[in-house]
Amino acid sequence: MFTRPYLPFSALQTYFARLVLTAGFTVAVLAASPCQAEPVSRAVRAPHTITYDRYSLKLDGKRIFLYSGEIHPFRLPSPSVWRDVLDKIKAAGFTGISVYFDWGYHSPSPGKYDFTGIRNMDQFLDVANDVGLYVIARPGPYINAEVDGGGFPAWLAAQPGNLRSTDPLYLRWAYEWLGHIDAIIARHQLTNGTGSVIAYQVENEFYDPTAVGMQYMQDLKIKARADGITVPFTFNEANIGSTLFITGPGAVNLPGFDNYPQGFDPSNPEKWSQVPDFTVNRTLLKNSPLFSPEFGGGATDVWGGPGYQNCYELTNANYENVFYKSLIGQGLTMINFYMTYGGTSWGWLPYAGNASSFITAVYTSYDYGAAIREPRLLTDKYAEQKRIAYLLKAVAPITETDPVTTVTPPTNSAILQYTRENPKTKTAVYVLRHADATSTRDDSTHFSVETPDGHYASVPQQAGSALEIRGRDAKLLLANLNFKRAHLVYSTSELMTEADTGDVDQVVLYAPAGQHGETVLRFATAPTVEVLAGKVASTYDAATGDLRLNYVHEGLIRVQVAGPSGTLSLLIGDYAATARLWQPDLEDRQVLASGPYLVRSAKLVGDVIEVTGDLDAPTTLEVFAPQSVDRVVWNGYLVNAQRTRYGTLAAQLQGPVPVQLPSLNAWKFQFESYERNANFDDSAWTVANHLTTNNFNVPGTLPVLYEDDYGFHHGDVWYRGHFAATGNETGITLDGEGGVYGIYSVWLNGIFLGTQPSGEHTFDFPPAALRKGQGNVVAVLVMNMGHNESFSPFDNGRNTTRDPRGLRTALLQGDASALTWRIQGNLGGERVVDPARGWFNNGGLYGERNGWHLPLFDDGAWVRGDLPDRWASRRLPAGVGWYRTTFNLNLPENSDVPIGIDIDDPTALLYRALIFVNGWQMGIYANELGPQRTFPVQPGILNPHGLNTIAIAVWGEEGSANGIGSSGGLGKVQLVRFGNFSGGVPIDVVPAPQVSW
Ligand code: IPT
Numbered sequence: 001m002f003t004r005p006y007l008p009f010s011a012l013q014t015y016f017a018r019l020v021l022t023a024g025f026t027v028a029v030l031a032a033s034p035c036q037a038e039p040v041s042r043a044v045r046a047p048h049t050i051t052y053d054r055y056s057l058k059l060d061g062k063r064i065f066l067y068s069g070e071i072h073p074f075r076l077p078s079p080s081v082w083r084d085v086l087d088k089i090k091a092a093g094f095t096g097i098s099v100y101f102d103w104g105y106h107s108p109s110p111g112k113y114d115f116t117g118i119r120n121m122d123q124f125l126d127v128a129n130d131v132g133l134y135v136i137a138r139p140g141p142y143i144n145a146e147v148d149g150g151g152f153p154a155w156l157a158a159q160p161g162n163l164r165s166t167d168p169l170y171l172r173w174a175y176e177w178l179g180h181i182d183a184i185i186a187r188h189q190l191t192n193g194t195g196s197v198i199a200y201q202v203e204n205e206f207y208d209p210t211a212v213g214m215q216y217m218q219d220l221k222i223k224a225r226a227d228g229i230t231v232p233f234t235f236n237e238a239n240i241g242s243t244l245f246i247t248g249p250g251a252v253n254l255p256g257f258d259n260y261p262q263g264f265d266p267s268n269p270e271k272w273s274q275v276p277d278f279t280v281n282r283t284l285l286k287n288s289p290l291f292s293p294e295f296g297g298g299a300t301d302v303w304g305g306p307g308y309q310n311c312y313e314l315t316n317a318n319y320e321n322v323f324y325k326s327l328i329g330q331g332l333t334m335i336n337f338y339m340t341y342g343g344t345s346w347g348w349l350p351y352a353g354n355a356s357s358f359i360t361a362v363y364t365s366y367d368y369g370a371a372i373r374e375p376r377l378l379t380d381k382y383a384e385q386k387r388i389a390y391l392l393k394a395v396a397p398i399t400e401t402d403p404v405t406t407v408t409p410p411t412n413s414a415i416l417q418y419t420r421e422n423p424k425t426k427t428a429v430y431v432l433r434h435a436d437a438t439s440t441r442d443d444s445t446h447f448s449v450e451t452p453d454g455h456y457a458s459v460p461q462q463a464g465s466a467l468e469i470r471g472r473d474a475k476l477l478l479a480n481l482n483f484k485r486a487h488l489v490y491s492t493s494e495l496m497t498e499a500d501t502g503d504v505d506q507v508v509l510y511a512p513a514g515q516h517g518e519t520v521l522r523f524a525t526a527p528t529v530e531v532l533a534g535k536v537a538s539t540y541d542a543a544t545g546d547l548r549l550n551y552v553h554e555g556l557i558r559v560q561v562a563g564p565s566g567t568l569s570l571l572i573g574d575y576a577a578t579a580r581l582w583q584p585d586l587e588d589r590q591v592l593a594s595g596p597y598l599v600r601s602a603k604l605v606g607d608v609i610e611v612t613g614d615l616d617a618p619t620t621l622e623v624f625a626p627q628s629v630d631r632v633v634w635n636g637y638l639v640n641a642q643r644t645r646y647g648t649l650a651a652q653l654q655g656p657v658p659v660q661l662p663s664l665n666a667w668k669f670q671f672e673s674y675e676r677n678a679n680f681d682d683s684a685w686t687v688a689n690h691l692t693t694n695n696f697n698v699p700g701t702l703p704v705l706y707e708d709d710y711g712f713h714h715g716d717v718w719y720r721g722h723f724a725a726t727g728n729e730t731g732i733t734l735d736g737e738g739g740v741y742g743i744y745s746v747w748l749n750g751i752f753l754g755t756q757p758s759g760e761h762t763f764d765f766p767p768a769a770l771r772k773g774q775g776n777v778v779a780v781l782v783m784n785m786g787h788n789e790s791f792s793p794f795d796n797g798r799n800t801t802r803d804p805r806g807l808r809t810a811l812l813q814g815d816a817s818a819l820t821w822r823i824q825g826n827l828g829g830e831r832v833v834d835p836a837r838g839w840f841n842n843g844g845l846y847g848e849r850n851g852w853h854l855p856l857f858d859d860g861a862w863v864r865g866d867l868p869d870r871w872a873s874r875r876l877p878a879g880v881g882w883y884r885t886t887f888n889l890n891l892p893e894n895s896d897v898p899i900g901i902d903i904d905d906p907t908a909l910l911y912r913a914l915i916f917v918n919g920w921q922m923g924i925y926a927n928e929l930g931p932q933r934t935f936p937v938q939p940g941i942l943n944p945h946g947l948n949t950i951a952i953a954v955w956g957e958e959g960s961a962n963g964i965g966s967s968g969g970l971g972k973v974q975l976v977r978f979g980n981f982s983g984g985v986p987i988d989v990v991p992a993p994q995v996s997w
Pocket of ligand 1: 359
């Protein structure tokens with residue numbers, strides 16, 4: 001654990017200067033200790049008014065484009081890196097985030113709530129406010145989200161009441177949750193001036209158009225207002241064109257429509273869809289903007305699926321380009337992308353699934369193929385979103401546009417054009433794409449620009465050039481736009497941003513490399529045009545005042561145009577040249593920085609610009625700042641910056657220090673599953689003898705053996721059924737229920753009877769195993785892969801969270817002997833023994849109940865367990881065995897080295913494994929299913945500067961008593977590095993018990 005004081009430049013000056021040699025360049029260092037990215041607080045403090053009309057949201061009367069990214073704090077259980085991910089979202093120009101709050105993550109048992117440690121949502125919302133992101137708060141009570149129970153706490157499944165309805169037996173619990181979470185959200189509202197929450201979503205995707213559904217929504221709204229929620233209400237309706245909750249009871253202020261055009265099946269990532277039409281909502285939404293609360297930013301994957309790289313490709317940068325720009329072309333001014341950072345469904349958070357649902361199940365990773373990958377990595381999807389987001393920030397007129405219908409269509413009929421115009425400024429917005437969005441053809445066209453500046457019937461005008469639209473590509477073009485120091489008539493290049501750096505107006509334009517570009521600016525008198533880099537042809541027409549620039553996009557072209565109102569610096573790039581361009585938010589000042597992997601913040605202090613960020617390699621940092629600035633501080637170091645011939649400042653920055661991860665060896669091993677044996681002492685276990693249940697699903701036999709009814713909710717659960725044998729018993733019929741991919745293993749008096757997937761199965765007793773006239777024990781280990789969601793709010797769907805887990809049926813065959821049962825899940829059940837890691841961290845394996853997963857557990861008596869290891873050669877039966885090792889990390893200071901744990905083994909072996917890192921369950925592994933074999937582990941869970949412990953609990957699914965046919969064992973386990981960056985954020989190791997078991 002370490003924290004580093006931030007030394008503002010003034011403080012740096014008081015330190016001794018010293019010189020270090022970095023990558024062949026001399027850098028003056030004024031700091032005694034460097035600093036990692038220090039939060040630049042952009043905190044919003046004064047109370048604000050939030051209003052809206054049919055065009056956009058308005059904050060204190062000023063229109064904003066809400067360009068928002070979805071992130072779930074419960075999928076990032078290391079508060080230090082909340083800031084990292086939020087910095088990254090902010091740095092891409094997003095104006096907001098949308099956040100689900102997971103009821104089940106905060107409530108282990110009826111009446112108990114926890115908002116401390118990794119569950120500290122005040123802290124999360126504080127960071128969002130500090131970073132400068134608006135928040136759409138989505139507290140449910142139901143959230144879906146591919147999380148256990150869809151966000152319903154598992155204990156709720158054992159309570160009476162009709163979920164997601166007006167049933168008072170349900171509402172009393174829903175209100176209890178809202179009472180807690182609303183109080184937190186209310187403290188962070190823009191309307192109070194104490195935070196950045198800008199909107200509040202009521203419930204989640206709710207198709208129930210009946211009186212009950214509408215009243216339920218109305219009840220939740222009344223509750224939220226009573227709890228002090230004063231920001232506008234939103235709702236995420238699934239069906240574009242639905243009138244639900246737009247008027248009448250339950251109506252929200254800002255109705256929105258979810259859409260995932262590419263769907264959720266990543267098996268064919270080349271498959272494309274058509275662009276949905278949100279404009280059908282225009283007639284419905286009279287007084288609120290077009291809004292998509294969830295627009296596909298990636299996709300889910302399932303156990304045994306093709307993996308998240310496919311999800312990424314299914315929703316790649318081209319998809320973003322075409323679909324997101326089309327939404328702007330349709331006039332949306334509020335869009336949230338689901339997900340922007342997916343994260344990790346660590347522990348037992350993943351939703352186990354329902355074979356009939358549109359998403360059957362998810363596994364530990366919730367990477368989602370999103371713009372920021374699970375190890376917090378930036379991608380070309382991120383770069384694409386940044387180009388769009390910067391444009392939206394730079395061009396205020398886009399927040400208020402009407403469609404223009406009287407438009408000459410593009411000359412190429414394969415191209416579709418959305419045309420919009422700001423009614424006040426008459427700025428025109430054109431979005432051009434293939435009418436058939438799936439087309440892979442490269443096309444070219446001319447189009448017509450008609451604004452108060454004039455009528456340009458065929459653009460581009462330059463003979464021999466055309467507007468090129470590649471297959472699966474789109475362009476958002478502008479006309480009649482006032483820059484700070486010049487007027488844009490039109491451009492066939494896309495605008496990324498405009499930054500007034502004080503003396504010049506930096507205007508960044510781009511297009512794919514090799515494409516023609518034409519930009520027309522208007523000046524009353526001929527400007528001077530100086531081409532500083534690249535090739536540009538310019539013509540000035542004194543009659544119109546038009547200065548026309550023609551060029552071919554390649555690298556970074558630089559042109560200075562000096563007119564009567566000042567100098568315009570045009571930076572004309574291709575995609576590569578814009579990917580690493582940054583416009584940190586300085587509120588009243590504007591600067592650009594280019595080169596680094598990430599720029600988190602910038603600050604002007606006198607003649608110094610302080611920049612923070614991350615580097616993935618030695619980097620030339622170029623800073624576009626006022627001419628008065630002549631010194632550059634990078635992450636607390638004064639660097640040697642030179643004035644370039646373009647008037648900018650450039651400095652060579654040293655890349656990250658090379659990092660070698662330790663190899664994992666010296667593994668120890670211990671087999672357990674003692675519970676399978678007849679003589680195991682289960683007298684302290686819970687007696688399972690209920691004859692009734694609140695669960696609507698009728699048990700197959702009595703007593704009720706649903707684990708949730710006995711206070712065991714997550715992970716693996718043991719059952720032991722005792723019976724006195726007559727000798728006629730031939731077997732037992734069991735229905736083990738652990739969700740679609742759940743399994744259960746069964747033993748009689750320690751003799752293994754088999755492992756089956758969820759569902760009913762009869763296990764035959766080997767005659768020799770039965771003890772006639774004596775006590776016998778059937779032992780069952782059930783893997784509960786999580787509770788189902790309650791996706792459909794109709795009666796038959798709203799209670800699917802109650803789908804039973806554990807045993808539903810247990811019936812001896814051959815003789816009706818009575819079975820008496822005991823059950824044991826996680827240690828303590830609903831009485832949480834490890835509040836820091838919490839109730840999703842552990843199930844009921846012997847090792848978990850005895851702390852074998854914890855860092856300082858003494859495994860001195862265990863045997864050697866070099867990997868790969870095969871239980872067949874150890875003559876071990878089916879059951880559970882544990883591997884443990886430790887390793888030291890000593891990662892460079894001020895660095896971010898995302899690390900994961902990788903398991904490599906042939907998939908023929910049937911085993912499952914739980915991966916614990918420093919006691920935290922960071923992965924559920926299914927060797928036979930995959931696809932996840934690499935498990936990112938965030939810093940804070942990992943100690944970057946100290947000892948770390950890995951414990952892996954393996955459940956060998958098959959094998960005889962002497963180990964023949966044993967499927968247990970463990971393949972090679974290694975640490976993998978997803979990158980190496982200098983910079984990062986300060987990391988605090990998450991406090992959690994070491995050995996308090
Ligand atoms: C939408 C849910 O609102 C969201 O919680 C999540 O489950 C998402 O789906 C899929 O990742 S529901 C919509 C797609 C019908």
